[in-house]
Amino acid sequence: MDDQLQTLARRVRGEAERAECERLLALVRRGDRAAHDELALVLTEPGRPLWMREIAAYALGCAGDRRAFETLVFLLNYRDPARGATAAAALARLGDPRTARAAATLATNELRTAYALHPIRLLAQLGAPESVPVLITTLRRLLAGPDHYWPIARACAEGLGQLGDPRARTVLTAAREFDQLRAVADKALRCL
Known part of the structure; x- marks a missing residue:
């Protein structure tokens, strides 16, 4: 085992x-x-x-x-x-092959945001075509919303850094404005 x-x-x-x-x-x-x-x-x-x-x-x-x-x-x-x-x-x-699509659906479900940590981490690990757009969209929504769900937002920023896609630059720069995300956003930006 x-x-x-x-x-x-x-x-x-x-x-x-x-x-x-x-x-x-x-x-x-x-x-x-x-x-x-x-x-x-x-x-x-x-x-x-x-x-x-x-x-x-x-x-x-x-x-x-x-x-x-x-x-x-x-x-x-x-x-x-x-x-x-x-x-x-x-x-x-x-x-x-259905895994990334299922994880993306769970990660973007606004009613289940508090439980999205593992779908977000899975998307980052898979590096599927939908991974970066979903992480960007989710992080952007969390930055704008009244409930930021900091652990979920951090996971999005970490995942974007892990994936290293330049499309994430704008949302990661916006994440730097929050004390709770500044360090992880800076680290992620260095990976782009």
Whole structure:
């Protein structure tokens, strides 16, 4: 098991039935086609608890099995930051071409701005064609709005610096006007 899966397993143990958790982790360790098919059933069978779906989706996503995509996107949009981080890590490894579009949709949903940290970081990591325009648009909106959501705005500025696209110069220059963003905007501007 990789470190992230071990962290995930420790995190869900409090809500998981021990025997069922060990059975699921044994399937993950096995990693063959039959094990993947059983894990995929966890994603679709009614009544399965969220912790089971999270483990199954993470394992399948990291293995490149696209049956995990919908569950991972659901978890990426979940209010629990730990679940969002797990989903983002698996989506980055999944290699599904729908990932950037889904992350962009979540990052630009004004009703979910407070939960957009992991979609924004995922967009920066993917470097997809929609990444820079979405990060610029989101940061511009956060700078103008009454609720700035500083952690989200910082993630946008960091992502724009990571992507190094000169189109971000104007919004990053505007971000410098805010004490909470000045250092990260300066760093990002140096990367353009």
